[in-house]
Amino acid sequence: MPRLNNEDWRAAARAALPRFVFDYVDAAADEGLCLQRNRDDLDRVILTPRVLRDVSRLETGIEVFGRRWAQPFGIAPMGLNGLSWPRGDEVLARAAAAHGVPFALSTASNARLEDLRAQAASGIHWMQLYVMHRGLAEGLVERAARAGYEALVLTVDVPVSGNRERDVRNGFRVPFKPTARFLFDVARHPRWAWRMARAGRLDFANLRVEDAPGADSASLQAALLTRAMDRSLTWESLSWLRRLWKGPLLLKGVLHPDDARRALDCGADGLIVSNHGGRQSDASPSAIAALPGVVRAVGGRAPVFMDGGIRRGNDVIRALALGARAVFLGRPLLYGLASAGATGVEAVLSQFEAEMQRSMALLGLENLDDVPGSGLVNDPDLS
Ligand code: FNR
Numbered sequence: 136m137p138r139l140n141n142e143d144w145r146a147a148a149r150a151a152l153p154r155f156v157f158d159y160v161d162a163a164a165d166e167g168l169c170l171q172r173n174r175d176d177l178d179r180v181i182l183t184p185r186v187l188r189d190v191s192r193l194e195t196g197i198e199v200f201g202r203r204w205a206q207p208f209g210i211a212p213m214g215l216n217g218l219s220w221p222r223g224d225e226v227l228a229r230a231a232a233a234h235g236v237p238f239a240l241s242t243a244s245n246a247r248l249e250d251l252r253a254q255a256a257s258g259i260h261w262m263q264l265y266v267m268h269r270g271l272a273e274g275l276v277e278r279a280a281r282a283g284y285e286a287l288v289l290t291v292d293v294p295v296s297g298n299r300e301r302d303v304r305n306g307f308r309v310p311f312k313p314t315a316r317f318l319f320d321v322a323r324h325p326r327w328a329w330r331m332a333r334a335g336r337l338d339f340a341n342l343r344v345e346d347a348p349g350a351d352s353a354s355l356q357a358a359l360l361t362r363a364m365d366r367s368l369t370w371e372s373l374s375w376l377r378r379l380w381k382g383p384l385l386l387k388g389v390l391h392p393d394d395a396r397r398a399l400d401c402g403a404d405g406l407i408v409s410n411h412g413g414r415q416s417d418a419s420p421s422a423i424a425a426l427p428g429v430v431r432a433v434g435g436r437a438p439v440f441m442d443g444g445i446r447r448g449n450d451v452i453r454a455l456a457l458g459a460r461a462v463f464l465g466r467p468l469l470y471g472l473a474s475a476g477a478t479g480v481e482a483v484l485s486q487f488e489a490e491m492q493r494s495m496a497l498l499g500l501e502n503l504d505d506v507p508g509s510g511l512v513n514d515p516d517l518s
Contacts, residue, residue, distance in 0.1 A: 138474070141446040141467050144483060147474035148219075152327060153320040155305035156218050160469045163413035164297035169421070170413030173444030176421035180453040181513040185499035193495050194502035195488070196235075197461060199438060200286060200383045200404070202259055204461065205235025206488060207503055208451055211412075211442050211463035212263030212288060212387075214243025214339075214359075219473040221334030222246065225254050226472060230480040232258030234488070239263050239288055239463070242275060243359050247340040252282040261286040263387070265293065266365045267358055269375070271347050276379045278341075287380045288407065289373075292388025296362035297415040308360060370401055377402040385440070388415075390425040392432035399436055405460075406433065408441040412465050423454060430458030430507075448490025452498065455506040 138144050149157050163170035197207050210231050216223030224246035231238035237259035240251055252260055262279040264287055266272040279287060306314060321328050331337070339359045344352035357363075377384060386398045387407035395406055408426050410419040422443035430439050441454050442463035454462045464487065471479035500506060 138482065140486070141470065144467065144470035144474055144479065147479075148470040151324065152219065152473050153317075153324045155302075155307050155317065155320060156327075156473070158301035158305055159215065159299075159307060160219060160466060160473070162299050162301040163417070164299060164415055165417035167413065167417070169410055169415075169417045169419050170444075172419075172421040173410070173413055173423065174446070176424045177444050177446075177450050177453055180423065180457065182449070182452060182456060182498055182511045183513055184497055185511075188499040188501065190496040190499060190501055192501070193492050195491055195495070197503055199237075199460060202237075202285065203235070204237060204259065206491065207455060207461040208445070208487060208491075209237035209259070209261070209461065209463050210239060210468055211465040212239035212241040212261075212290070213465060213469060214241040215245060215337075216241075216469065216472065217245030217334070217337050218331075219469050220476045221330050223469075223472055224251055226477045226480055227468060228255035228258055228260070230477060230484055231255070233481075234484045235259075236484070237261055237285075240284075241265075242341055243339055245337055245340055248275070248279060248284070249282045250340075252284065260284050261288055261385075263288040263290055264376075265290060265359070265362070266368050267355075267363065268365050269372075271342070271350075271355075272365075272376075273379060274346055275341060276376070280380065280382070284382075286383040286385060286405075287376075288385045288387050289376060290387045290411075291368075292390075292409065292411050292415050293362050293364055294366050294368070295364065297411070297417075299414065308357065370397055373398075373401040373403075389429060390420055390422070392428040395429040395432040395439075399433065403437065405438045405440065407463065408439060408459070409443055409463075412443050423457065426454065426457045426459060448487060448492070448494040451487070451491055452494050452500070452506065452511070455503060456509070456511045458507050 195206050197204050224244045228238040232255045239261040241263045242265040262284040339356050342355050383404040385405040386403050388409050389395050389406045408422050408429050422441045426441050438460035440461050441459045445462050451462050471483035
């Protein structure tokens with residue numbers, strides 16, 4: 136059966152992956168209300184088409200920090216992509232490069248940042264930073280600069296891990312202790328098991344023991360899986376990072392307009408409005424509902440991006456209409472990756488491209504520069 140949309144890919148990923156992997160990718164915090172809110176609020180953004188405009192040639196490209204993106208979307212940083220498919224980070228980064236869109240590598244990647252950068256050399260590479268402790272973070276930032284990453288994304292919505300009960304029930308932790316249920320789960324997915332066995336050992340490749348002399352590797356790896364972060368990170372500590380990283384610095388996970396202003400005062404060059412795909416606080420507003428307030432607070436001083444719940448071309452335009460410069464895609468790409476590797480990722484990116492073009496033509500948009508403030512959005516509460 137052809138896979139035409141996110142739900143098709145999600146169903147294919149559910150079939151392909153052992154339950155503990157599918158749950159890790161798919162699940163959210165607590166009751167999953169925030170995850171659902173991301174979708175519900177996007178669905179409520181109504182776009183009124185304008186007609187009889189020349190849409191014979193559509194321009195989907197945008198410019199960000201002096202680089203041309205072929206589409207107004209990129210691939211969000213996600214940890215443990217190698218569990219969905221062998222060398223998942225490389226597969227995603229190569230597809231992003233081929234489509235002319237950025238790929239953000241997670242601190243919790245399975246590819247080592249230097250290797251990844253070399254393998255998809257022509258792409259637009261951003262590095263996401265988790266601060267578990269400052270010394271470790273400094274090492275990562277220096278390595279990212281040396282390897283040629285173009286922007287640094289500090290994720291600020293993980294002072295502690297969200298409560299993901301599906302992961303807890305599945306016993307998903309380091310060191311991993313295989314239970315009978317786990318072995319049964321894996322045995323029911325022999326193709327996944329075979330691929331993984333051939334790919335070899337999986338680890339958080341950016342945080343091996345040589346990267347943190349004196350630390351023991353197992354506890355470093357476990358800390359990253361449980362997202363045991365430096366809880367004392369504050370606005371004041373941001374100047375430390377600002378001094379270390381010379382390129383564009385973005386904060387990911389900002390939802391409040393006052394935080395947006397403060398971020399810019401502290402030297403951030405851009406913001407990603409995000410609730411981590413509903414994986415952190417279940418009480419958070421949806422990213423799309425938080426976006427207009429942040430955009431107003433920023434007042435054009437820096438680009439504002441968003442992620443969370445983007446599943447169709449229309450969703451991309453919805454976010455742009457509410458002031459986002461571009462969006463990031465999360466789970467849809469992992470569903471594609473888990474179902475069919477590079478072919479799946481390629482198909483999902485192509486579907487987004489095709490849907491974007493269709494949406495633009497149907498809305499009467501020749502290019503994306505005119506989208507914000509174009510009066511596309513009906514609801515005065517939102518725009
Ligand atoms: C994430 N996300 C994430 N964010 C981040 O800053 N660092 C990380 O390591 C991860 N890891 C991660 C793993 C998985 C499996 C998922 C699904 C998500 C959050 C991600 O960058 C993004 O904010 C959301 O995925 C966007 O929501 P959607 O598109 O998945 O609904």
